[in-house]
Amino acid sequence: MSLDPVLARIDADLPQALDRLMALLRIPSISTDPAHADACREAADWMVRDLASIGFDARTCPTPKHPMVVGKAGETGPSLLFYGHYDVQPVDPLSLWARDPFDPAIEETPKGKVIRARGAGDDKGQLMTFIEACRAWKAVHGSLPARITMFLEGEEESGSPSMVPFLKENAETLKADLALICDTGMLGNATPAIVTMLRxxxxxxxxxxxxxxxxxxxxxxxxxxxxxxxxxxxxxxxxxxxxxxxxxxxxxxxPEMPEEILAQWQGTGFDPAQFLGEVGLSTPAGEDGRSVLEMLWSRxxxxxxxxxxxxxxxxxxxxxxxxxxxxxxxxxxxxxxxxxxxxxxxxxxxxxxxxxxxxxxxxxxxxPASQMSIGDPAFEKARLALSQEWPNPAAFVGSGGSIPVAGYFRNLLGMDSMLIGFGRDDDAIHSPNEKYDLESFHKGIRSWARILAALSA
Amino acid sequence: MSLDPVLARIDADLPQALDRLMALLRIPSISTDPAHADACREAADWMVRDLASIGFDARTCPTPKHPMVVGKAGETGPSLLFYGHYDVQPVDPLSLWARDPFDPAIEETPKGKVIRARGAGDDKGQLMTFIEACRAWKAVHGSLPARITMFLEGEEESGSPSMVPFLKENAETLKADLALICDTGMLGNATPAIVTMLRxxxxxxxxxxxxxxxxxxxxxxxxxxxxxxxxxxxxxxxxxxxxxxxxxxxxxxxPEMPEEILAQWQGTGFDPAQFLGEVGLSTPAGEDGRSVLEMLWSRxxxxxxxxxxxxxxxxxxxxxxxxxxxxxxxxxxxxxxxxxxxxxxxxxxxxxxxxxxxxxxxxxxxxPASQMSIGDPAFEKARLALSQEWPNPAAFVGSGGSIPVAGYFRNLLGMDSMLIGFGRDDDAIHSPNEKYDLESFHKGIRSWARILAALSA
The missing domain is CATH 3.30.70.360 (Alpha-Beta Plaits)
Structure with missing residues (x-):
């Protein structure tokens, strides 16, 4: 199935995709705060309706806290599980927000257009890149290029208390060849990244x-x-x-990282001075004798x-x-x-x-921390697909953040996760004035279309 | 002028005195919180009205924050300045209060009746002991036994930012032979105290x-x-x-305390184990090699x-x-x-x-810390007067708390302060469920009547 008309469809449908994201961002689904339980339910229902509109057989699944969303579609191709989370962080201190965190807007900034709202970058904007890629593919070709299970959580920002029991009870439904997770970032603005090590x-x-x-x-x-x-x-x-x-x-x-891995990280173009400078710092804190990337990814x-x-x-x-x-x-x-x-x-x-x-x-x-088996050819296929969308080739990297679900997928479902995301260092996730670059959203959708094409080729 | 009818009048008027205190306690005069500025103003106006009802020429005096209350009455006898404060501490955490902190009530407890409210012990209940003594004296004898200046502050719990300039500008009005301050406590339940050292x-x-x-x-x-x-x-x-x-x-x-002072403190019957035990502790923290009383009064x-x-x-x-x-x-x-x-x-x-x-x-x-000149015979007169009201003789003691105004009176007005109060260790001042013992209130009023008689004899 051809990729180019899918990419064209994504470009043409961008205003509508943004409208859908805005609607999702308006739901204050703060999972850690019991006062927002109804909003979490509302967000889960919104996800089910949206997935159903693309032909997914989708439903909410109750947990002791916030529901999981599970949807299935696609008859052929590799089996893929896509994971994202519809819950968001609390918004305090509210006084530091320049606008209502749940009244999203597209703002012009010196660095380009951004989508401003709690959850724009973590994780609603990111998870919608994959869903929009599926939507475009379905609209153009009438079906998906892979057997896709959508799996959306509502407790990621609360430590995922229901995840392990849910995975155990629903292992057969959720098992796939590979998990795709969109909750990570790029290296700077031009280099996409596939995270293969997670703290x-x-x-x-x-x-x-x-x-x-x-x-x-x-x-x-x-x-x-x-x-x-x-x-x-x-x-x-x-x-x-x-x-x-x-x-x-x-x-x-x-473990001590092998010299060749440290050398590869040196080659990513990561600039510690710029990384710290963007948050008002100049001197690395932390362990003596460790580089900033080491401290973030492997310490x-x-x-x-x-x-x-x-x-x-x-x-x-x-x-x-x-x-x-x-x-x-x-x-x-x-x-x-x-x-x-x-x-x-x-x-x-x-x-x-x-x-x-x-x-x-x-x-x-x-x-626990987790590490992917990047010998699986899917990783290299995805890396090449990403490299076609962005100015610089994609890199295999570590991540300072923790995405525990990747560890659970490995231990409970026996599958690795491919962590690809389009966040930027200045997205202010978990902070006031969170944003997601419009470019991340648009090229993120295109990236997933390319990856789906590459994995199903 | 005879004391006994004054004491009898105090006993007979106790219910009305309590009603007046309750009215004052209902005003949420939290000085540290700008949202309660109106309540501070209301409390000051209440004080002026109440003083006027006893014949004081009383008024509020503006400051950059909350007003001072100044009132004068009495034609003969020693000149005395009475100081108290009508402002109170914040009430958080509100969830730990068993009742609305500004809805005062008289409660039965295993140790006797208490007046429960924010400010009951610090300082509204205490300052009213002196005012009620004056009221009874006036009612019985038609005039006061001393030339009394009432001086009530509304910023004591906020660090008294207006005090020094106010004292400088109004030194002539406020100067007296001696200041009386009712903002301190007893030693246990039976031993009244005159504080002569303040941190x-x-x-x-x-x-x-x-x-x-x-x-x-x-x-x-x-x-x-x-x-x-x-x-x-x-x-x-x-x-x-x-x-x-x-x-x-x-x-x-x-300074190191002289051995004789330390010995005198040993004789006050202060029980460190009981003092700590009342707040759930058993082991003195603080400086090695210092007794609990030393740590509270002189360290x-x-x-x-x-x-x-x-x-x-x-x-x-x-x-x-x-x-x-x-x-x-x-x-x-x-x-x-x-x-x-x-x-x-x-x-x-x-x-x-x-x-x-x-x-x-x-x-x-x-x-700074302050120390009174207890050679002044007024101190011994007051000590003997107090000793007649309570089971045990009164003692000269130190205080762990800070009453900065006593230092300002010394430095700016050249007068010592006699600090006499009827608080108990378990009054929970500055804490949830603050209270003032009904006995402290009643015998406190009687104590001040005795002291006024002694000082004017």
Missing amino acids: GLVGEEITITGPDKDLHSGMYGGPAINPIRVLARIIAALHDETGRVTVPGFYDGV PTCEVNGISGGYEGAGFKTVLPSKASAKISFRLVGSQDPVRIRESFREMVRGLLPPDCSVDFAPHGAS | GLVGEEITITGPDKDLHSGMYGGPAINPIRVLARIIAALHDETGRVTVPGFYDGV PTCEVNGISGGYEGAGFKTVLPSKASAKISFRLVGSQDPVRIRESFREMVRGLLPPDCSVDFAPHGAS
Whole structure:
């Protein structure tokens, strides 16, 4: 089946594709916030209706939290599972948004047109690139070039609590030759990337309790233990002076990258100064003696994602609080074991507690790192197809982010994932004023059409 | 003029006195929150009306923020300035209150009746003990036994920004032989106290900025500096392993207490185990080798009153935030210089900043410690008067809290302050479910009547 009319159809249909994306972006499907459960349901229903309009046999599948969307179409060609997520991150601090995060708009910027909204880049804009490619293919040829299962999740930004049981129960429905995932980025603006190494993630929320009520810091300051100070000491103790994580056993299973891989990364044109400069930084933090790309793609980290305690409002309040808490995450590589790292972290925290303090732990997700078998010819086919759409050839790269589902697909369904996405470093995903480049959307759709053609040739 | 009919009048008028206090407690005069400015104004107007009803020539005096209330009455006897504050602390976390903090009620508890509301103990209930004593005296004798200036502030919980200029401009109006301040507590439930040593206070809010926007911790974690981790290291560095504050020069001007004073404190019946046990603690934190009373009354401290950064909502968000901030306060003793300590702290923080990080400082109040000249016979007269009302003799003590106005009275108006109050350790001032014992209110009013009689005899 010929590709060129599909590409032409994509170009002609772009305004309508944008209208569809805007409609999806208007749904505030924040999965982590129980107040937005209805919006998640609404987004899932929207996805089902949209897939049905392209001929997919699609439905929502309930989970204890937000529904999964599963749809099937196509009679011939390779079997492919496409994964994306319709949920989005919270929007706070709302005051830093220049517009309502759920009132999407196309804005002119010095770097070109962008689609501005929460979820534009992560992941609604990205997942729609694949769906629009299918739509164009179906419109031109009357059928799809592959047997495609669409699999859209609503809990990715909440640690995917339902994913493992769902995959186990629906393994036969979901199994395919290869998974396609559109939730990653490019290298700069001209070089597409296929991610073949993904960091894992362990999230922990810790709450330190000292006194059993909030106290006056004048009446009790000194003899009463202050949980904020205890928490600060714990956080400060998580790294040594060289930037290494001090959790015992943390580096077990962390491989050193072969020289040739490091050399290949050098050749991607990645510019650390520009990467940091775009977010107002100039000096790499992190582990001594590691390059920025190493730290992002092949080194594990420990970060504090949030901290809270005592009086946080305007002005001053001389309280000595009862509790202080922090959200801490570890990014994992190689064969680091998320379960052992969680236990070792908890043990270390307990060991740092002074008398009269207690700690509560709340787990938020645990996924190992994953690495794809790029010997599969599909990877090289996709790489060449991408290279035809974009100015520079596509590269096999690592990713600092965690996409746990790729690990689950490998372990539970026995298939590798091809991670291809069109995000840019300045997309501000998880931040105020998130955007997705119009070029990413348009050429992303065209890229998937090319990849579908290459995989089904 | 005879005391007994005044005491009888106080007993008979208690229900009406409680009604008046309840009306005042219903006004949500949170001075630190600009949204409550009208309530502060309303509380000031209420005070003026109430003072006028006892014959005071009273008025509100504007300041850049919340008004001062000044009232004068009495033709003979010693000249006394009574100071209290009509503003209250914020009420968060509101979810921990068992009732609306501004819907006061009298509750039965295992320890007796209490008045429950924000401000019941700090300071509305306390300041009304003095006003009610004046009211009873006036009702019985037709006039007051002393020349009394009432001076009520609306910014005490906000660091008293208007106090110094106001005292300078109104020195002639406010000057008196002695100031009386009702904003302190008892030793346990049976021993009244006159505070003769007060700690000073320096408040600082620091905000660390790293990246110029919130980042995804997977995409940037490692090479991008995390301001929460920087802030945690700074806080952890503020104390050494023995609990001493590490700010350079911090202990300049901190005196060692004479053995006889320490011995006197031992004799007050203060029970460290009970003091800590009431707030769920058992082991004194703070400086090694210092008793709990020393730490509270004669040692300086550094506490973190609030900390904030990154994602603090429900669930998890893998953000690497742009900013993190903390509210930090120092309690001062002896001749520690608040201005030099603020500068030294800022210098230390700047020295701990890694590359690419900046810090903003916001000052919140600076007051030195103060010590009264208890050789003045008025102190001993008051001590004996108090001893007649309560089961145990009254004691001269120190206070861990800071009452900066006492220092301003000394430095700007040349008068000492007699700090007498009826708060209890479990009043939960500055915390949810604040209360004031009904006994404190009733016997507090009687105590002031006795003190007025003693001072004017």
